[in-house]
Amino acid sequence: MLRLLYLGLIAVCILPTIPGLLGVVLSAFGYIPPIGLSDFSLSGFSHVFRWNGVWQSIGLTMYSAIISSYLACLITFAILQSCWNTTWWRKIETLLSPLLAMPHVAFAIGFAFLFAPTGIGVRTIYQSFGYDLSSQNVNEMALLVKDPDALGLIVMLALKEVPFLLLMSIPILQQLKVAQIEKVSHALGYNNSQVWCKVIFPQWFTRLRFPMLAIIAYSVSVVDIALIIGPTNPPTFAVLVWQWFNDPDLSLLPRAAAGAVVLFIIASLLIAFVQTLEWVVLKGFKHWQYSGRSGLTLPGKSLFSLLTILAFIMLPLMILWSFALRWRFPDLVPSQFSTRFWQYEWQSIVNTFGQSMSIAVICATLSLLLALIAHEYRQRYRIHIPGYIIAIPMLIPQLSVLFGMQIATLYIKSDVYSFWVCWAHVFFAFPYVYLSLDGPWRSYDQGLTRVALSLGKSPLHAWFKVKLPLLLPAVTFAWAVGVSVSLAQYLPTLILGAGRISTITTEAVALSSGHDRRITAIYAISQALLPLLFFSLAMLLNHTHGKYRRLSIKGLLTHESLSRKPRHP
Amino acid sequence: MSLCLENLVIRKKNGDILLTDFNLTVYKGEIVTLMGPSGCGKSTLLDTIAGHLSQEFTYSGTISLEQNQMDQLPAHLRQVGILFQDDLLFPHLTIWENLAFALPDTIKGNERKITAMEALKHISLSNLANSFPEQISGGQRARIALTRMLLAKPKAALLDEPYSKLDKELRAQFRSLVVEQLKQANIPVLMVTHDKEDIPSGSRCINWPWENDNA
Numbered sequence: 001m002l003r004l005l006y007l008g009l010i011a012v013c014i015l016p017t018i019p020g021l022l023g024v025v026l027s028a029f030g031y032i033p034p035i036g037l038s039d040f041s042l043s044g045f046s047h048v049f050r051w052n053g054v055w056q057s058i059g060l061t062m063y064s065a066i067i068s069s070y071l072a073c074l075i076t077f078a079i080l081q082s083c084w085n086t087t088w089w090r091k092i093e094t095l096l097s098p099l100l101a102m103p104h105v106a107f108a109i110g111f112a113f114l115f116a117p118t119g120i121g122v123r124t125i126y127q128s129f130g131y132d133l134s135s136q137n138v139n140e141m142a143l144l145v146k147d148p149d150a151l152g153l154i155v156m157l158a159l160k161e162v163p164f165l166l167l168m169s170i171p172i173l174q175q176l177k178v179a180q181i182e183k184v185s186h187a188l189g190y191n192n193s194q195v196w197c198k199v200i201f202p203q204w205f206t207r208l209r210f211p212m213l214a215i216i217a218y219s220v221s222v223v224d225i226a227l228i229i230g231p232t233n234p235p236t237f238a239v240l241v242w243q244w245f246n247d248p249d250l251s252l253l254p255r256a257a258a259g260a261v262v263l264f265i266i267a268s269l270l271i272a273f274v275q276t277l278e279w280v281v282l283k284g285f286k287h288w289q290y291s292g293r294s295g296l297t298l299p300g301k302s303l304f305s306l307l308t309i310l311a312f313i314m315l316p317l318m319i320l321w322s323f324a325l326r327w328r329f330p331d332l333v334p335s336q337f338s339t340r341f342w343q344y345e346w347q348s349i350v351n352t353f354g355q356s357m358s359i360a361v362i363c364a365t366l367s368l369l370l371a372l373i374a375h376e377y378r379q380r381y382r383i384h385i386p387g388y389i390i391a392i393p394m395l396i397p398q399l400s401v402l403f404g405m406q407i408a409t410l411y412i413k414s415d416v417y418s419f420w421v422c423w424a425h426v427f428f429a430f431p432y433v434y435l436s437l438d439g440p441w442r443s444y445d446q447g448l449t450r451v452a453l454s455l456g457k458s459p460l461h462a463w464f465k466v467k468l469p470l471l472l473p474a475v476t477f478a479w480a481v482g483v484s485v486s487l488a489q490y491l492p493t494l495i496l497g498a499g500r501i502s503t504i505t506t507e508a509v510a511l512s513s514g515h516d517r518r519i520t521a522i523y524a525i526s527q528a529l530l531p532l533l534f535f536s537l538a539m540l541l542n543h544t545h546g547k548y549r550r551l552s553i554k555g556l557l558t559h560e561s562l563s564r565k566p567r568h569p
Numbered sequence: 570m571s572l573c574l575e576n577l578v579i580r581k582k583n584g585d586i587l588l589t590d591f592n593l594t595v596y597k598g599e600i601v602t603l604m605g606p607s608g609c610g611k612s613t614l615l616d617t618i619a620g621h622l623s624q625e626f627t628y629s630g631t632i633s634l635e636q637n638q639m640d641q642l643p644a645h646l647r648q649v650g651i652l653f654q655d656d657l658l659f660p661h662l663t664i665w666e667n668l669a670f671a672l673p674d675t676i677k678g679n680e681r682k683i684t685a686m687e688a689l690k691h692i693s694l695s696n697l698a699n700s701f702p703e704q705i706s707g708g709q710r711a712r713i714a715l716t717r718m719l720l721a722k723p724k725a726a727l728l729d730e731p732y733s734k735l736d737k738e739l740r741a742q743f744r745s746l747v748v749e750q751l752k753q754a755n756i757p758v759l760m761v762t763h764d765k766e767d768i769p770s771g772s773r774c775i776n777w778p779w780e781n782d783n784a
Binding site for chain 2: 180181182183184185186187188189190191192194198199202203206282286289290291292293
């Protein structure tokens with residue numbers, strides 16, 4: 001039975017990568033029989049590279065992905081260097097959950113409200129320093145929102161990925177035994193900053209490889225965030241490809257598919273770059289690690305305070321906007337308030353909310369069941385799918401696989417949109433749920449199950465009465481991760497739903513490009529609160545299972561793996 | 570050159586006293602052993618001297634080295650070497666790089682490698698220079714950890730049950746190497762252990778409960 005279920009899992013969550021990639025590659029070469037294109041050609045690629053500004057777009061994508069990811073890495077290291085094993089660290093751990101639960105889209109909208117040319121940041125500067133904005137062109141003020149150099153996108157992505165990297169660093173640093181390293185290095189005459197730079201950084205950075213690859217792949221392929229705060233002329237390459245996919249002229253689909261293949265190549269190149277850079281810094285030029293007592297003291301506490309303040313300003317700011325009837329620039333607060341926009345949008349929100357919740361709950365539950373099957377199978381049978389294969393959906397650009405999956409659906413039955421959307425959500429949520437459970441499942445003492453079996457209980461009884469209760473907090477947390485990942489899906493919902501399925505995320509992104517901040521704020525609040533709701537539920541369950549909590553948290557934190565953190569591909 | 574502890578009192582945060590009014594002087598070239606059962610505060614005393622006392626404890630009294638008070642000095646400026654139960658070699662550095670890491674900053678560039686290689690030759694482990702710690706035996710790692718500690722030129726050394734993780738045969742060999750090397754370094758050495766066999770012959774030993782030592 002377990003073997004059969006495992007085969008089902010492979011069919012649903014692993015194999016679709018093949019038709020996904022194959023479909024997009026064939027389409028890139030002009031072979032799309034369902035729309036009457038059956039001759040192979042390179043015209044798709046030539047269209048891509050003939051596009052005005054394509055190289056600038058590719059350059060923007062590569063540099064914004066690299067800079068934002070390494071900036072996030074640097075900020076994370078600064079915070080760890082200053083705060084690990086101090087009283088600050090306890091505060092950071094408490095704040096990590098709400099920071100992680102905030103979806104990228106809601107964060108981006110909040111970021112735009114803060115830093116847009118007429119955002120609260122500029123208003124505050126005006127009110128505090130009386131800076132005369134009338135001498136500036138509004139576009140010149142767009143330093144961090146839709147700016148041509150993607151600075152806003154870089155800063156936003158960097159800030160949003162810091163909590164994820166911090167969470168990833170917890171098991172890494174626990175394995176490294178930082179306290180002992182500090183003791184022995186102090187005895188050798190190194191101060192704390194020097195110990196972190198010379199001894200801990202090389203070991204931490206090596207182990208952070210997979211999270212770094214995941215955030216780089218995400219930064220390369222992100223569409224929703226780039227639509228909200230990224231550059232527009234040209235946009236980042238993923239957005240450009242997405243625009244090509246939306247071209248009403250179907251004969252141009254090979255161009256979009258070729259773009260998706262190029263995006264995949266860019267992501268692969270950047271992954272190779274990350275590996276090379278890591279080798280150069282840590283192995284190729286190793287001399288700095290033993291050359292003597294030097295090291296940078298980074299302002300980690302200030303950086304974390306800044307990140308937290310920004311994140312916690314966003315929600316009240318969005319709430320303020322959602323009730324603003326009249327908020328003229330450069331006023332700091334609205335001059336008139338109204339519930340009108342909530343009333344207008346309420347019915348629509350309730351419907352979208354319901355649809356989002358149903359899809360998320362169904363997909364998270366399915367992903368959880370599949371992850372449980374995968375872990376149980378891995379523990380019983382030696383031959384199983386390795387973790388890095390399961391993690392592939394996290395490392396390849398969504399656009400590069402979704403189009404092929406959509407083509408595949410055309411051959412089966414294309415009009416069951418809800419089914420295909422749910423399938424795509426499960427496909428992308430499953431790796432996160434699986435990896436969230438990896439640590440707890442590995443740390444579970446199999447001896448407990450053997451004891452139950454030796455007492456005459458059936459394997460199923462032992463699983464439900466011994467193993468599951470012990471791992472229940474981790475299971476609920478993984479489920480919340482699945483819900484959160486599903487809620488954040490933008491491209492899978494649009495592509496496989498063919499625009500017929502709307503969720504809070506698709507609505508929030510669509511509205512963010514409009515001009516009514518009040519409506520955008522309402523959807524952004526909803527998008528931010530939904531995952532928080534599920535994480536709170538999971539935490540509540542964890543709390544009520546206090547006696548098991550220690551084991552499950554230990555399991556979650558001590559294993560080096562992708563975490564319980566939902567990233568939002 | 571001596572390590573002096575005067576009127577040292579170590580308390581837990583809840584007020585319980587771990588060590589009361591303890592006085593001890595360890596002279597240059599001398600190895601003093603403090604014996605005591607598990608949990609009596611041996612390692613906490615060493616942490617206090619090295620500047621690593623955890624926040625669960627507080628202390629009063631004076632710790633001085635070469636008549637300079639160390640109480641206010643951060644751990645990395647105390648110049649007190651420590652040898653732990655575990656070798657704590659850095660796994661990402663090769664053996665010679667581990668040694669080069671400890672060298673004073675006055676030694677620069679390629680000199681660091683040359684000095685590290687000489688130190689390895691001195692303990693007859695030159696062939697392991699490019700190995701990583703995980704590739705060598707426990708006994709070899711212990712010798713390298715000792716050499717690394719001494720290469721940093723400490724003005725005193727603390728040994729926290731340094732032989733407890735070695736097997737019986739290795740333990741005997743390593744004990745004589747430690748004593749020989751520390752005598753050569755001619756610095757005050759304070760060792761804590763619960764194994765009588767660890768006490769170097771002819772050296773001073775203070776048994777639990779530790780009496781004040783005014784020698």
